[in-house]
Each structure stands twice: as C-alpha cells, then as structure tokens.
Amino acid sequence: MEQFDLLIVGAGPAGSFAAERLARGGASVALFDGRPPGEPKACGGGVTSKALKAWPHLLEAVGRTIDELDMYSPSGKRLHLKLDEPFAVYSRNTFDTFLRERAREAGARVLAEKIAGRGFKKSSGGWIVRTQSGKEFSCVWLVGADGANSPIAKKLAGPLPPAEMEVAFGYRAPLPVEGDAATVVAFLPKWVGYAWAFPRLDHVSFGIATTQDAFDHEALDKLLWDFMVSYYHASRYRTGSEPGSPSGQPGGGSDRVTGPTMQIWGNAQDIASPEAKQIRNELKKSAERYAGRIPGLEPRTWDTRHACGEQWALLGDAAGFADPVTGEGIYYALRSAELFAEAYLSGSPLDYEKLWRADFGRELQRASQMRRKFYGNFWGAPFTERMIEFARGHRGIRKVLGQLVAGDQGYTDLKRKLARSALKPL
Numbered sequence: 001m002e003q004f005d006l007l008i009v010g011a012g013p014a015g016s017f018a019a020e021r022l023a024r025g026g027a028s029v030a031l032f033d034g035r036p037p038g039e040p041k042a043c044g045g046g047v048t049s050k051a052l053k054a055w056p057h058l059l060e061a062v063g064r065t066i067d068e069l070d071m072y073s074p075s076g077k078r079l080h081l082k083l084d085e086p087f088a089v090y091s092r093n094t095f096d097t098f099l100r101e102r103a104r105e106a107g108a109r110v111l112a113e114k115i116a117g118r119g120f121k122k123s124s125g126g127w128i129v130r131t132q133s134g135k136e137f138s139c140v141w142l143v144g145a146d147g148a149n150s151p152i153a154k155k156l157a158g159p160l161p162p163a164e165m166e167v168a169f170g171y172r173a174p175l176p177v178e179g180d181a182a183t184v185v186a187f188l189p190k191w192v193g194y195a196w197a198f199p200r201l202d203h204v205s206f207g208i209a210t211t212q213d214a215f216d217h218e219a220l221d222k223l224l225w226d227f228m229v230s231y232y233h234a235s236r237y238r239t240g241s242e243p244g245s246p247s248g249q250p251g252g253g254s255d256r257v258t259g260p261t262m263q264i265w266g267n268a269q270d271i272a273s274p275e276a277k278q279i280r281n282e283l284k285k286s287a288e289r290y291a292g293r294i295p296g297l298e299p300r301t302w303d304t305r306h307a308c309g310e311q312w313a314l315l316g317d318a319a320g321f322a323d324p325v326t327g328e329g330i331y332y333a334l335r336s337a338e339l340f341a342e343a344y345l346s347g348s349p350l351d352y353e354k355l356w357r358a359d360f361g362r363e364l365q366r367a368s369q370m371r372r373k374f375y376g377n378f379w380g381a382p383f384t385e386r387m388i389e390f391a392r393g394h395r396g397i398r399k400v401l402g403q404l405v406a407g408d409q410g411y412t413d414l415k416r417k418l419a420r421s422a423l424k425p426l
Contacts, residue, residue: 172204335359
C-alpha cells in the first residue's frame with residue numbers, strides 16, 4: 001500500500017492547484033483524477049479578472065480573453081458592456097489539464113483512478129482510500145475536491161438538501177461560420193438563473209444555471225434551444241459597432257448588431273422560419289450535451305457548515321464554495337486550495353477553517369442573502385430587468401455592473417456602490 005502525506009480526490013481547479021502548492025512545499029501528494037478523458041464539465045469556463053490578477057500564470061493556459069459582452073434582461077432588453085478589466089473563457093478540459101500538469105511537474109503523483117463512493121475509511125494513522133480498480137493508498141490527510149456531489153463531503157460535512165443545490169446544463173456547439181461570436185449572459189424569464197453563450201477557441205459553450213428545486217428540464221431545454229438558434233441567427237448580422245450610439249447613451253454604448261436585433265428567446269415567427277429550422281437541424285447533428293450540479297448554500301448554512309476537521313479538508317465545490325447568485329466557483333476553488341496549502345505547510349492545517357471564513361466567507365454569505373433579492377421583484381418587475389434598464393441609461397451603474405461581471409465588485413457593498421453611482425451626473 002502506497003503512503004502519502006495527503007490524498008486529494010478530484011483533479012479539477014481546486015484539487016490540482018492544492019496539489020501543486022503542497023508538492024512545491026515538500027509534502028508527498030497523490031492526486032486522483034477520476035473524470036473520463038474529454039468528458040466536459042458543466043461550466044461556462046469563465047475565469048474572472050480577479051482570479052487572473054491574483055494568479056497571472058493562468059493566462060498561460062490557452063483560452064479566449066473577453067473584454068465586452070451582451071447582457072439581456074428577462075424581457076429581452078439588451079445591454080452591451082465594455083469591461084475595464086477583461087476576464088478569460090477556457091475550455092474546462094484545457095484549463096483543468098493545464099493545472100493538473102503543473103501539479104505533476106511540481107512533484108505530485110497524478111493517478112487516473114476513480115475513488116468508489118464508499119472507498120475511504122479512517123485508519124489509526126489517517127485514512128485508507130480504495131479505487132474502483134481495487135488499489136489501496138494511505139495518507140494522513142484526506143482532501144475532498146471532487147465537486148458538488150462529493151461523497152467525501154456528504155460523509156464528513158453532511159449532505160446538502162436540494163434547496164441548496166443548483167443545476168447547470170448545456171451544449172458545446174461549433175463557432176458561427178459567419179459573423180461575430182458574441183459573449184452573452186441572459187437572465188431567464190420566469191425562472192431564477194441565467195443562460196450563457198461563451199465562445200471558446202474552437203467552440204461555443206451554451207448553458208443554463210438555475211436552482212434545483214425550480215428545475216424543469218423539458219421547458220428549460222426548449223428555452224436553451226431557442227436561445228442557441230437566436231444566437232446563430234443574430235451572429236450572421238454582427239458586423240461591429242453601430243455608428244451613432246456613443247458610450248453613455250441608452251443601449252450601454254455602441255451596439256454590436258447592425259442587422260436585426262437578437263430575439264434572445266426567439267419568437268413564434270422566427271423559430272418557425274426556414275433559416276431557424278436549418279440552424280436547429282445543423283445544431284442537432286453537432287451539439288454535445290453536458291450537465292452537473294453547483295452548490296448554492298443558504299445564508300444560515302455558512303455559519304454551521306465546516307470545510308475541515310481532524311485530518312480532512314474540503315475544497316471548491318465540495319466545500320460549497322460557489323457564488324449562490326451566479327454559480328461562479330473557479331476563483332473560490334483556487335483560493336480555497338491556496339489557503340489550505342498555506343495552513344498545512346505552516347503546520348496548522350486546522351487554521352484553514354478560520355482562513356477561508358476571513359478571506360471570502362462573508363462575501364459568499366452576503367451573496368446567499370442577496371440571491372432572493374437579485375432574482376426577485378423590484379418596483380413591479382424582476383430586479384434583473386430594472387438593473388439592466390437603469391444600466392442602459394446610466395454610465396455609472398453600467399460601470400459597477402461590468403465590475404460585478406468581471407469579479408472585481410463584491411456583494412457586500414454592491415447596494416452602496418450602485419446608489420453612489422446613480423447619484424453621480426451622467
């Protein structure tokens with residue numbers, strides 16, 4: 001039986017980043033990568049500017065830098081945002097491979113082995129882990145970085161109820177042959193959550209993220225297909241900035257669509273058109289589906305749920321570290337890995353609990369408190385509707401919204417920042 005200081009289950013961003021930091025610090029680490037090669041992760045692959053500034057080496061991964069995007073309200077009102085700080089979009093297969101290979105180069109042992117659901121047990125000196133192929137490994141510290149459905153988290157921290165889980169699903173599809181491949185975020189009509197279209201280097205990632213208790217697969221899948229068809233239809237008319245729409249005017253700066261405005265959820269006439277049917281038929285042949293879960297903890301859960309204990313720790317989604325409003329989790333995966341590695345290498349691994357709470361725990365709890373308001377009503381309409389309406393006509397609000405998208409603006413002072421921006425002259 002091979003022995004290590006730490007066994008990390010899950011080779012996504014959290015697990016690989018922790019393995020690299022720990023191995024560079026002199027710990028003996030094994031990293032279990034149980035995902036089948038090429039299997040897509042249910043994730044848009046967006047890495048915020050906040051993450052890129054914290055860890056500039058992430059730019060060495062092959063991805064696409066995004067400095068502008070189109071945002072749509074639930075009714076289809078469009079806002080074009082030009083970002084002061086760009087973010088990046090990666091294929092998760094490419095991004096995860098980049099981080100995993102850095103861990104290997106640092107000295108971590110990377111094992112293409114899947115851990116059985118009950119394949120770990122406490123021993124006198126730590127833990128024994130059994131893979132599905134029957135191999136056994138031992139360690140002092142067991143680290144769960146195996147996603148929102150983590151068996152390790154369920155056993156050691158307790159399972160999360162359906163109300164504290166979100167669903168993400170979508171399709172990988174080809175880049176548009178004609179026109180521009182826009183980056184799009186569109187808030188859902190009648191549902192909590194949003195749809196996205198994130199162009200990557202060789203394909204577009206389409207998806208929807210919503211709460212598990214409100215998940216209606218048939219209706220949401222139809223909505224996503226309408227969204228995808230509308231996206232390809234509009235891309236044929238994207239030719240650059242529309243003259244005569246200066247920054248600061250309604251529309252949020254220059255409009256990118258010089259042909260027909262994108263009907264973000266489609267309409268009966270567009271969906272039934274011969275062109276739309278052709279687009280849909282072609283997509284049916286090439287689109288690859290993916291799905292998964294994202295944690296979305298309630299405010300009270302942050303006070304009681306722990307991410308570490310005696311000789312165990314949880315990172316990233318396994319610990320529940322994802323933004324409950326947007327579902328974004330890559331920054332928190334990387335930061336939690338960094339904080340745990342710092343605590344372990346300093347000789348006080350249990351300090352990890354107070355480190356993550358002090359670093360980003362309050363921000364995530366505040367996001368939990370704001371989720372209902374963010375997707376609730378404000379002045380007789382969804383708050384997301386009003387937010388985009390105000391941003392279309394006010395440069396200051398638009399700037400704050402762009403900072404929120406890029407990850408540079410948190411929730412703790414969002415209301416104050418929006419109010420202050422609204423009071424400034426246009």
